[in-house]
Amino acid sequence: MENHQLGTEIADALGLLLRRSTRARLYGRLTDGLPVDEFGYPVLSALARAGACSAAELAGEVGLDRTVVTRRATHLETAGLLRREPDPADRRATLLLLTDEGTAVVAELRRRLATLIADSLHDWPPTEAQAFAAGLTRFVADGPFS
Amino acid sequence: MENHQLGTEIADALGLLLRRSTRARLYGRLTDGLPVDEFGYPVLSALARAGACSAAELAGEVGLDRTVVTRRATHLETAGLLRREPDPADRRATLLLLTDEGTAVVAELRRRLATLIADSLHDWPPTEAQAFAAGLTRFVADGPFS
DNA sequence: CTGATTTGCGTGCGCTGTGCACGCTATCCT
DNA sequence: AGGATAGCGTGCACAGCGCACGCAAATCAG
Secondary structure: OHHHHHHHHHHHHHHHHOOHHHHHHHHHHHHOOOOOOOOHHHHHHHHHHHOOEOHHHHHHHHOOOHHHHHHHHHHHHHOOOEEEEEEOOEEEEEEEEEOHHHHHHHHHHHHHHHHHHHHHOOOOOHHHHHHHHHHHHHHHHHOOOO | OHHHHHHHHHHHHHHHHOOHHHHHHHHHHHHOOOOOOOOHHHHHHHHHHHOOEOHHHHHHHHOOOHHHHHHHHHHHHHOOOEEEEEOOOOOOOEEEEEOHHHHHHHHHHHHHHHHHHHHHOOOOOHHHHHHHHHHHHHHHHHOOOO
């Protein structure tokens, strides 16, 4: 079973990726100088992907507790990156949506990350890089991450 | 600049990998039924790679504070997975080393992870899987993770 | 139509992991 | 020898996290 050996190789690489410090360092670099920290980033990014929605929906998206998203949203609201708005269809619900500045910050964050990654792929043969990107996407999609 | 688009694609995949919940869930599955939790696992695994060494060295390896490793090591020591031993060469230093059970647990953990990954690669064309493993290793090595 | 139940949201509270500062012991340098 | 340095472990404060509670609005039962 040579796949098992591949599993070991991938496991080593994943070990580094999953470190807290790795995530903290990466997010720290990305958010440097921007009015958002490593904790607000995932919420902001998820909101950009999902569009206007409730904190509970965002919680499922980010993989955190509902109340945590609420607190982070409040923080981001104070920073002026998102705003709350009563749901016109359901007056007990509160919609979270990006402000213009929030949209700009998300765009900048995504640009920085994409650039960072593209730079590290700079010396790769184009076909190899493309294959890796596709492979990673596939691996994450149906990998051991339910 | 098409690399930039690749960067965006990879960024999306990384976003999921870097989630706290992803790591917690994966480590939870791996350590299920074993006398080690998601916090002890990195320390145990690093100790297996590095061999007998001090907590400070392990801290650099894992990317945590020295005192945190000390506490986790104490926890693992209570569980019987590692033991402390005064460094014969330097009597103020304390060596951390795996017990037999600790070695067995690490082996089981690595086996589980490798199996998990290998399973998710089951349907992949062999060459594609191999290319992905190599790509991931390379990407992690000289990627944006200093 | 009215009262009870459910749903969604925000906040108070306790828990836990983390890092810093401190004290102690052993080693190294002068 | 004696002061400076290095290595460990622990007390402490801080912050993120999830649970439980209370309130407002909507839905359901009768």
